[in-house]
Amino acid sequence: MTVRQLSLPELAKGLVELGVPGVGLWREPVAAHGLAATARLVRDAGLRVTTLCRGGFFTAEEPAERAAALDDNRAALDEAAELGTDTLVLVSGGLPPGSRDLFGARERIADALAELLPHAAERGVRLAIEPLHPMYAADRCVVSSLDQALALAGRFPAERVGVVVDTYHLWWDDRVADGIARAGAEGRIHSFQLADWTTPLPEGVLNGRGQIGDGAVDFRWFDREVRAAGYTGPVEVELFNEGLWARDGLEVLAETVARYRAHAL
Amino acid sequence: MTVRQLSLPELAKGLVELGVPGVGLWREPVAAHGLAATARLVRDAGLRVTTLCRGGFFTAEEPAERAAALDDNRAALDEAAELGTDTLVLVSGGLPPGSRDLFGARERIADALAELLPHAAERGVRLAIEPLHPMYAADRCVVSSLDQALALAGRFPAERVGVVVDTYHLWWDDRVADGIARAGAEGRIHSFQLADWTTPLPEGVLNGRGQIGDGAVDFRWFDREVRAAGYTGPVEVELFNEGLWARDGLEVLAETVARYRAHAL
DSSP: OTTTTSOHHHHHHHHHHHTOOEEEEEHHHHHHHOHHHHHHHHHHHTOEEEEEEEEEOOOOOSHHHHHHHHHHHHHHHHHHHHHTOSEEEEEOBOOOTTOOOHHHHHHHHHHHHHHHHHHHHHHTOEEEEOOOOGGGTTTTBSOOSHHHHHHHHTTSOTTTEEEEEEHHHHTTOTTHHHHHHHHHHTTOEEEEEEOEEOSSOOTTSSSBEEOTTSSSOOHHHHHHHHHHTTOOSOEEEOOOBHHHHTSOHHHHHHHHHHHHHHHTO | OTTTTSOHHHHHHHHHHHTOOEEEEEHHHHHHHOHHHHHHHHHHHTOEEEEEEEEEOOOOOSHHHHHHHHHHHHHHHHHHHHHTOSEEEEEOBOOOTTOOOHHHHHHHHHHHHHHHHHHHHHHTOEEEEOOOOGGGTTTTBSOOSHHHHHHHHTTSOTTTEEEEEEHHHHTTOTTHHHHHHHHHHTTOEEEEEEOEEOSSOOTTSSSBEEOTTSSSOOHHHHHHHHHHTTOOSOEEEOOOBHHHHTSOHHHHHHHHHHHHHHHTO
8 A cells, every 4th residue: 555556566566676675555456456366466477475465444333334343354355365375464443323332332343253263264364453543543453552462462362363463553551562572572562564654644643654764664673573583584664655655656566664663674 | 722713701691591501711812812801701601711721832942932931921911710610621722843852842842831830830820731632743842642632731739730632633542531530530620622623634734623413523422431430520522623703603603512512421
């Protein structure tokens, strides 16, 4: 999504040229390019698919809506398996319209995870709960802290349900070091994602994630913490940024790699 | 600030007519109307000034900037005393430009509080640390949770340094019930403020606080928690909302009282 202006073949070629060994994919561009074609493309390019984004949206109260969400997540698990990634990132869902019941919404997430577990196990794909910044609690994700994500994940086996550590969502939280240490000890850090926090936030607060190094996040601190917690997996850079999307995609890709090396290693 | 389109005399008259016994004031309109004139106005109207907003911005690293901030806070304490309120609300400040050191910024807040304490005691005014929503951590306030605010306040006597419980900033946090209980037990709930959480957030995320009842906040839950924690002080409604500011101020004032009665009592 960092360079969504690129087609998947352009992206794969650009990554290989830059020496980037893997890529996190979103379902929409995969569907547009074709699932089998995408699987072939990344395999032929020698790229590892680090994660598939995203499943989730588990908080609906309506039975039909809830059943549709679960079906969609089963489809996402199938897609993840076909792409050869072991991790499906979950954006768990916000409050249903008119609801003010955060507790109930969080419990419905746990119920949905329990229902998905057999299918996830069958496909060999892990469910990675991503705590989103608290500014998304109402409309996107009622899981707002690493502690909450771990409390949910902790009800299930670590090899099946874990968490995403994303700097954009967690950088402000003085409890995050403890959370990362605990997540690592439990074997539940299933993904590590980077984005910087820049202000002012844009309307709707979705597409203002800063390029690495432009904002308030101390990436070296995060990198140190996740490694100290035992994480040895891939590092993803996931930027939703209108400014970056308006630029030449390959230039942004190269800049992102350079910024990562300058600020996060 | 909820009805900043009203002059202070219009506001005072409107509040009295609605049977509202007090008002939280901001320094800018007080300065514009004149400090002595405002003190007289509210006294003559029989209104209690519940809090003065705001002091703070303690996180500067530059000595001159830091000294200026402390002077400004001493002036704010003087103004609070003259207005007859016992509480100065603090917006503690964000990260200095280019800094990524949240811990250091939070320590500078504690240092500033220690320096202000004698003056606050002399004026009989309490310093109330307001945790702001984590989306303001970079540019307005590095104190993002009630736990953090209590950790800071806890270094000082409760009758001098406490916290603000503002629903807008804290509604998403599953630790807030514990925080409220602890704050109450320590005698540190110095102010209780209401605003609703509505989406989408506007650009800059400052002026999108929802009218009571329009959003995701469970006000009765908060009211029950602060009362169970022993709070018996005033309840303030503080809305920064371009839509409300564009309307007739007295109409918004009456609507706010009605919404409070319908949703928060």
